[in-house]
Each structure stands twice: as C-alpha cells, then as structure tokens.
Amino acid sequence: MILVTGASGYVGGRLVPALEEGGARVRCLARKPRYLAGRFSSRTDVVAGDVLDPDSLRKALQGVDAAYYLVHSMGSKEDFGEQDRVGARNFARAAREQGVRRVIYLGGLAGDGELSPHLASRLEVGRILASEGVPTLEFRASIIIGSGSLSFELLRSLVNKLPVMVTPRWVGTAAQPIAIDDVIAYLIHGLDIEHEGSAVFEIGGPRQVTYGELMREYARQAGVRRVMIPVPFLSPRLSSLWLGLVTPVYARVGRKLVTSLRNETVVRDTAALERFPVRPLDVGEAVARALREEDREMATTRWSDAVSSSGRQPLWGGKRFGSRIIDRQQAVVRADAAGAFAPIQRIGGSRGWYFANWLWAWRGAVDLLAGGVGMRRGRRHPVDVRPGDPLDFWRVEAFEPNRLLRLQAEMKVPGRAWLQFEVEPAEEGSRITQTAVFDPLGLGGLLYWYGLYPIHWLIFRGMLRGIARRGDAQCPERI
Template identity: 50%
Template sequence: MTKTVLVTGASGFIGSHLARALADEGYDVRAMTRHPGRYDGSGTPVRGDVFDQDSLGEALDGTDAAYYLVHSLDSDDFEEKDAEAARTFAAAAADAGLERIVYLGGLGDDDGELSPHLRSRRAVERILREGPVPVTALRAAVVIGDGGISWEITRQLVDRLPALLTPRWVRTRTQPIALPDVIRYLVGVLEPVEARGKVYEIGGPEVLRYIDMLTRAAKVQGDHLANVTVPLLTPRLSSSWLVLVTDVDFTTARNLVDSLSTEVVVRDHSIEDVVPGPTIGYDEAVRLALRDHAA
C-alpha cells in the first residue's frame, strides 16, 4: 500500500527537492505550506502552520509519516520560536498516530560548545524525540545546492569580490554535503525499520575549511580568489560585511556567522549501513549547484 507522507516546508530549499524525489518514488506526498494556493511543486498542497495545532491536525490526518524541515533562522528569537513549533508539531503528530517523523538538523558534537543556531537545531530534535512518535534525525553541515542560504553566501562572495578580507572563522573545519546526497539520505531512511528512533550524521567525502570552500568554488569557475584574514573582524562586523556583499538579511547573517566558528564534522558513519553508496565530492557539488542556478 502506498504511504502518505507529509513534507513540511515543502516550498523551501530542501523541501521542494524532497517532495519531488518522494513523488518520483511513488509516495503520496502532501506538501505543507502556509499558502497552498501559491504552491506549484510536487505533491498535493495542504495548508499547515507549525504554530497552529488545528491546522497541523488537518494536514496530518491520514498520513503515515512526516518530514520536519522548518526553522525560524530569520528571526531574532528563533530559538524560542523553533522550540514552540517543535512542541506543537510533536503533539499534532502524536494525535495523528504517525509511524515516524524524519528530521533534518545540524551537525556538531553534543559535548561541544554549540552556537545558538546549532543549539536550537539540537533542541528541536530533542523536543520531537520526547513525543511518542519515533524520530529519525539526520544531522548535516553546509548543504551545497542552488537556493541554500549557506551556499548562496559562498556563491555570491565568489562572484562579487576580487579578493576577500575574512574573519578567523573561515579557518573552521566543516564537512559540506551535496544537495542530491541529502535528498537521497532523507528518502532512504523513511522505510528501514532499523532507522526508527536513530540519529545519523551525514556529510560529503571531504572535510574542508570555509576558506577552502570559497577558493575551490572560485577555481571551479576558472577564477582565483585572494584572501587576507583579519583577526579583529568580530561576528557583528562579519554579519554586516555579509549583508553588504550578499543578499542575506542581517538577522540570518548574524545567526549563521555564530555557527561558522563551530567545527562540524561527521564522527559517526552508521548512515552508510542504512543508505549505502558514494557521496558527491565538493567540486562536483559546486558544478551541480551552479548548473541549477543558471537553468
């Protein structure tokens, strides 16, 4: 029997690609959005708001599983908002008797000093897991794909600057992952029984510093990007610099910059037991993202 799956944030960066992939796999996809009349992606649009439990009840009625992909990174009080939304969704999912929730959160060591952004991602994961519905959580770092905020910052910096004056956080190590691999993992953990209630770390094949990501993205496009690191460039000044050079708003920039000083590297590779297969390298991920942007 065909499973009915709800995708929250279906009009967003990850959600839009996931809805298409699930539909291609034969799932009955419900694409949740606050404005279903504007939705033109895969699946059947349904109205739902993560802060409105009644609307969630209607969206979840008759569904077997749900993907939770929403966040409030563009708000100053995003930690409180994200926690409230997670509690509301967990309660609605329990009332609907879902078989499983699949959640995409952020990488970062549990015993490390997490930024407010990553701390919020982990809190949402914990809140969802406190409910009776089994949760499968995937934790990722920067996702390389057209439309992703972190990737758009990288692309625009490379496109718009002949050289970089960068803060110390560009030396932080991270493990970027290509958008197609994120989607493959999200779809791949939906069915396996052994994935119920588990947490998986996902990443591409390379651990890079942010400056490596910038210079290699430039090289893929046939350019050379010079860099001078400025140690006294504070997080607030870094945020203002990003707003000046890119299209990202200040609140989102500040919340992201706070996270860029935290090392996010895959330590646990158990996802390979459930969803095997090679992952896409960084340079190829950049090529795919640039191709999609130009399309």
C-alpha cells in the same frame, strides 16, 4: 500518505518532486497554500497549517504514515529558538495523537563546546520531536551544496565579487559539505529503513574542508584567482554586515548564520554510510554540479523561496493599521496583452525596475542596514514567475499570465505595502494599471508615506512609463 512541512523551502521544494517521482502520495503543509499552487503534481495535496497552530496540525496529520519536519525559524524577527521549540513540541504531540509511524527531521551537525544559538536550537528540535514517543530519524548535515542553497549563494557571491577578501576567523573552521542530491537521497531512504525507535545519523561528503578551502575550490572551478587575508577582529555583527553588503544574505539572518560558523560541523559517527545505500559526492563534484545549474539561472529552489526567510509579516488589516493609501496610474499601449505584460513579467532582478535603478539600489541598501532583506535576492528565474517567489525585496503574492502580477513588500516599512500590475484590453491595444497600496502602521506609517511621497510619485510614474515604452507605449494617464 506522507506529510512534508517546509515544502516552500530549499530542501522541501526538492524533496516533494523526488517523492512524487517515486510514486508516493504526498501532502504539503503550508501557511500560505497559494504560494505552492502549480509547483507540484496535481496528485499532491496542499493544506493550510502552521506548526505554531496545534489544531491545524491535527487535521494535516490525519491519515499520515510518515512526516518530514523541515521547519526552522532563523529568518524570524522574534525569538527563533522559542518558535522552534513550540513548533516542534506541537508537531510531536500531534504526530503521536494521529498515530504517525515515523518522523524524519533534517537538523545540523554540531561539534563539542559551546554551540551557537542556531545550532543549539537545531539539536533541541530533534530531541523534542523524539520526546513524545513517535520514532524519529534525525539527519544532521553540515553545509549543503547545491544551486540556490544559502551556503552556495554565499560562496558564489563572495568569490565572484571580491578579488581580495579580508576574512574573519571563521573561514578556518572545519566543515563536511554534502550535495543537495545526497541529502534528498538520505531523506527518501529514511522512509524505508528498518529501525526500532529513534536514531540520529550524521551525514556529509567524503572530505572535510574549511570554509576558506571551499572558497578556493569554487574560485578554481570558476577560473578566477582570489587573495584571502585573515584578520582576527571581525566580530559576528561586522561579519554579518559584510555579508549583507556583498551577498544575498541580509543582516538578521547573517548574524545568526555567522555565530554558527565558529562551530565545527564534521561527521564523527559514520553509521549513515553503513545503514544507507548513499555514497555522497566529493565536495569538488558537488560544487561543479551546483555551478552547472546555477549558471543556467534555473535553480530548482532557492533558500529565499521559503516564506519564513523574511520573517513573519504583520497580519492584514486590524486596529494596528490605518486606512490604505493608494497610488494608481495607467498607460495605454498598442501591444496586445502578451506584449504589454512581457516587461511586467520580467521586472526586477538583473533587469531592474525600468526607472531610477540607483534609487531602488539605495532603498535596498537602507533596508539591509536596518536588518531587512535588501535587494540582493534577485529573481529565481529571469522570465518565469510563480506565487511565493522572492523578487528583490518583494514576494510574488499573485500571478496570472498576461493579466496580473501582485507583489507584497518584504522590506522594512512601518506598515504593509503592495505593488500590483494589471493588463486588460483597450480600444487600440491594452491598458496597463499600476497600483501601489500602503497600509500604514500608526503615525509613523503616515509620516513615512507622505514624507517620501514626492520620491514615490516620481518612481511609480517613471516605472510605468518605462514599462509602457517596452510595450509600444503612449504617455501614462494619472487617475
């Protein structure tokens, strides 16, 4: 049995199908198992657990021969270094207690000198995993190139949106990008390599490039011309806000990311090429492959898929929250359930929200400035929906074809919020019920809701009318 942590994330979401294809018995650890429902083979077990909960780890690791540790807390609102430290320590101890043969960990390449907090944490996690005596293979990678990867979406957004770029100093930093398929190949070969004890392997493509050269390579393949003007005075904070304005990365992650970009991430030890039968793609072919998949709008996984990409959400209910506030509206349409549900299933992303899209964009911009996720994540797929998907500044919490879509808010709000759409048969077609639920956090939450109530009412009513028009609508009825 092989355990995969971080299966909802970018790398883990691609590793699990590759393991399944090879005939392995796989178990996935997830804080919210329902978000992985239907993503993998029916033979794969999905168990509830958290690396911050030692009891859940002991249960998850029972009968496990090898385990992948693909967890990080960069999206956390708390001290991500401390969370990474505690999670790795819990995992290493539980793996030792349960007799796990090998732990395989994907960390980050780091050069000499003072490391950013993010890279320092990646290295520390590797040391902690190996400290309890379970043989640990640590793969250290630089930029991962693939459709949907954080690095590639940054690259794509910057080059596509900015004909002239005022670039900070970090665009001259050297890196050694590697294609996502090559990363997966290394991780799988790590199961079978004969090696005593723990080891670190640095992995990368055959060529070192700067971030600026990587952007020029993308521009060349995309057929556009771009001008880059380097300036020395863009601080990490300003750079992160800049990234937040033109890319899917929001400020909280952007600040942590930018501080890491000052460190060179190149391969200095080539032992991986000697020990593994993997011959990584050149950076040009890696970009070309990512472009082919990205342009089909069908990236297998995206960096924002991981539930941790938006930080931990407050727990449901409890004394911190007041009574839920509910806004419910209905519309009857002449279409059948499939026709009535079709616009609901396509909501968000490039299609928008069917009413006052400029207000949604404004709310997303405010969220970005506040350090939230904003609206730039879009959708994983223009039609397909699955629980756990990010959808603008929401996340899909529940989905039933032609019947139910429930979204949980991941924007910054003083409380918790949901938006739910239900479709049921009616006498002359179908009834659409749209429900907005807000669980306010103290007085601030109440002031937020009632202060914006006229705007919320206008948006919710207009949105339902827009959905209903696309389902052969009659006017919505307030209930």
